[in-house]
Amino acid sequence: WPLSLVKGFSIAIFEASLAPLNGRDNSKLCRVGAALLYRNKCLISKHNQYKTHPKLRYHCRYPTLHAERAVILGQGFDNCANTTLYIVRLNRNNEVVLSKPCNDCSKLIKFVNIGNVRYSTNA
Numbered sequence: 001w002p003l004s005l006v007k008g009f010s011i012a013i014f015e016a017s018l019a020p021l022n023g024r025d026n027s028k029l030c031r032v033g034a035a036l037l038y039r040n041k042c043l044i045s046k047h048n049q050y051k052t053h054p055k056l057r058y059h060c061r062y063p064t065l066h067a068e069r070a071v072i073l074g075q076g077f078d079n080c081a082n083t084t085l086y087i088v089r090l091n092r093n094n095e096v097v098l099s100k101p102c103n104d105c106s107k108l109i110k111f112v113n114i115g116n117v118r119y120s121t122n123a
Contacts, residue, residue, distance in 0.1 A: 008086030008118060011035035011045050015067070016090045019047035022064065031090045032099060034067035036075055036114075038083045046070035068105040072112055081113040088120045096120045 015033030022029065035045040049065045065073075068087060072080055089099035099119040101109060109117060 007040060007042070008035050008037050008084060009088060009120070011037075011042050012067075012086040012088040012120075013090070013096070015045045015047045016088045017094070019067070020050065021092060022048060022050065029092045030097070031094075032067040033088050033090075034071045035086045036071045036080065036083050037086065043079075043083065044071050044074045046074055066102065066105050068101050069108060072108060072114075077112050082115045084116040084118060085109060085114050086118045098122050 012033040012035045015035060016031045017033070019031035019033060021031060032048040033045065034047070036043045046067050047070070048067045049070065051065055068085065071085065075083075087099045087101060089097050091097045098121050101117065101119065
């Protein structure tokens with residue numbers, strides 16, 4: 001495994017562990033963390049939150065600030081090109097599960113020119 005892959009997921013897992021449990025119903029409660037790396041250096045990491053940001057009204061429909069969006073806002077729309085975004089979702093039992101970005105996050109990721117996206121799967 002490339003070191004950046006391990007490092008990126010490790011940081012995203014740690015960030016997810018800090019997040020509040022949230023979801024639409026009790027069966028789907030989860031925590032999500034994301035880390036943005038450039039050449040094996042972590043630029044920023046964030047987790048999902050209940051609040052949102054005014055700039056996101058043009059890019060999403062959901063009232064929460066997804067981890068991917070938080071990372072992009074924190075880094076700045078113009079400072080994400082050619083980076084790698086790592087995303088991890090932990091279920092209510094803290095097991096790593098699928099964390100593919102939603103459609104709105106995917107559009108935002110493309111808009112800011114993030115080069116690679118790596119997300120956890122259901123192994």
